[in-house]
Amino acid sequence: MSRRVAPSILAADFARLGAAVDEVLAAGATVIHVDVMDGHFVPPITLGPAVLGALREHVGDAVDLDVHLMIERPDRHLEAFAAAGATGITFHAEATPHVHYTVQAIREAGCRAGLAVNPGTPPTVYGELDVDLALCMTVNPGWGGQAFIARSPDKLRRIAALLAPGTELEVDGGIDTSTAGICAEAGATLFVAGTAVFGADDPGAAYRAIAGAAKCG
Numbered sequence: 001m002s003r004r005v006a007p008s009i010l011a012a013d014f015a016r017l018g019a020a021v022d023e024v025l026a027a028g029a030t031v032i033h034v035d036v037m038d039g040h041f042v043p044p045i046t047l048g049p050a051v052l053g054a055l056r057e058h059v060g061d062a063v064d065l066d067v068h069l070m071i072e073r074p075d076r077h078l079e080a081f082a083a084a085g086a087t088g089i090t091f092h093a094e095a096t097p098h099v100h101y102t103v104q105a106i107r108e109a110g111c112r113a114g115l116a117v118n119p120g121t122p123p124t125v126y127g128e129l130d131v132d133l134a135l136c137m138t139v140n141p142g143w144g145g146q147a148f149i150a151r152s153p154d155k156l157r158r159i160a161a162l163l164a165p166g167t168e169l170e171v172d173g174g175i176d177t178s179t180a181g182i183c184a185e186a187g188a189t190l191f192v193a194g195t196a197v198f199g200a201d202d203p204g205a206a207y208r209a210i211a212g213a214a215k216c217g
Contacts, residue, residue: 001166001189003216005180006033006066007207008172008194009055010046011144017051018058020198027204028211031064033172033192036081038071041095042142049077049084056085064088066190068116068172070141071095075102082109090114090135090170093125103131114170116141117159119149126162133190134159138183139173145195148174153186160187180214188214 007029012020021032034052039045056065067086071077074091075098081089089111093099099115106113114133117123119140126134136156139146152171160169171188176196183191191214193207200206211217 001168003184003189003191003214004031005029005191005193005197005207005211005214005216006031006170007197007203008033008035008144008192009198010035011194011198013198017055020203021055021059023203024197024207025059025063027207029207030062031066031087031190032059033066033068033194034086035194036067036069036071037142041072041092042070044142049080052081052086053084066090066114066170066192067111068114068135068192069095075105078102078105078109078111082106082111086111088112088114088133090116090133092116092118092141094118094121099125100129103129114168116172119152119155123155123159123162126159130164131167133168133170134163135170135172136188137173138171138175138179141173145199146174148179153182156183156186156188175210177209177213180210184214191216 007024037046064087112132116135138152170190172192
């Protein structure tokens with residue numbers, strides 16, 4: 001499976017969101033990561049389906065919009081995000097007791113189904129489910145700019161061993177040129193990078209550097 005970097009708009013300048021996304025698309029990005037937070041599952045509050053819909057209209061159909069729900073009761077909001085243009089929807093195993101139901105509901109809404117686990121959650125849940133994407137959090141969810149948790153590559157390897165062939169393994173948190181290669185060696189195929197991309201003076205160049213470190217393409 002080819003590797004890709006997914007720039008996270010959580011770290012972008014929301015006053016010029018379209019232009020910020022255009023910079024990384026021009027640098028070669030084919031997927032944009034969209035972090036959704038509700039102020040309950042994680043303390044911050046970010047954006048909702050309206051912003052996702054505007055982003056979909058801006059980028060067109062060729063770009064994947066990778067929606068990461070850091071919210072309680074994600075099953076209540078799947079249809080709205082699917083209708084707004086999500087390519088894939090990822091939710092947290094810790095956010096609902098109905099994990100299998102939610103995976104099915106995402107697919108029924110026409111999106112790829114992803115399941116995320118927090119740093120303190122064992123990866124065994126992936127042995128019980130068939131998902132399209134597994135997201136390993138390498139920081140605690142909710143805040144950008146955190147330091148990469150050093151033990152994460154070992155967890156990535158354990159998750160990779162539980163996944164069916166063709167399942168994407170996404171890594172999110174502290175991803176930059178110093179950590180992307182380590183995660184790639186551990187089995188990651190999709191690399192979420194927010195601050196390291198949009199916090200740089202030249203986001204396009206930062207994107208290309210991380211993609212190079214992960215040996216994407």
